[in-house]
Amino acid sequence: MLSKKKINAKWGKIMETRNCRMCGKLFNYINSPVCPACAKDMEEKFDQVKAYIYDHPGAGIKEVSEENDVSQSMIKRWIKEERLSFAEDSQVTFACEKCGKSIRTGRFCPECKGKMQHELGGLYHKEEPKRERKRDTSAKMRFLG
Ligand SMILES: [Zn+2]
Numbered sequence: 001m002l003s004k005k006k007i008n009a010k011w012g013k014i015m016e017t018r019n020c021r022m023c024g025k026l027f028n029y030i031n032s033p034v035c036p037a038c039a040k041d042m043e044e045k046f047d048q049v050k051a052y053i054y055d056h057p058g059a060g061i062k063e064v065s066e067e068n069d070v071s072q073s074m075i076k077r078w079i080k081e082e083r084l085s086f087a088e089d090s091q092v093t094f095a096c097e098k099c100g101k102s103i104r105t106g107r108f109c110p111e112c113k114g115k116m117q118h119e120l121g122g123l124y125h126k127e128e129p130k131r132e133r134k135r136d137t138s139a140k141m142r143f144l145g
């Protein structure tokens with residue numbers, strides 16, 4: 001009895017079903033909020049939007065959204081995921097979520113991103129192999145004479 005329960009619980013977790021965020025259909029959830037059919041549609045839309053931005057570097061989000069029949073929030077999501085970016089001279093800008101500086105892709109400006117990566121790097125930094133370092137220094141010293 002007990003072991004059967006265990007197995008059921010395990011499968012319940014694996015076969016979790018959710019409603020697709022796009023079409024509302026029930027599907028076996030893996031790691032995407034949308035069903036496989038909509039995910040495929042979205043990939044096609046993404047390629048279309050990317051090509052459109054490439055051909056129309058000056059286009060704003062509203063124009064891209066209307067011309068490609070994609071919601072503005074979808075486009076913004078792609079930008080935050082850094083899958084899409086707008087040209088340097090584009091009118092489209094976003095505010096860095098940390099310092100508010102205007103950026104064109106992602107969620108943070110390069111400066112904040114660098115700082116955050118540095119902080120993360122410090123947390124998870126693994127000591128470099130000492131042997132490598134020693135060899136480096138001695139080689140440099142020899143070179144300097
Ligand atoms: Zn769907």
Ligand SMILES: [Zn+2]
Pocket residue numbers: 096097098099100101108109110111112113
């Ligand atoms: Zn910033």
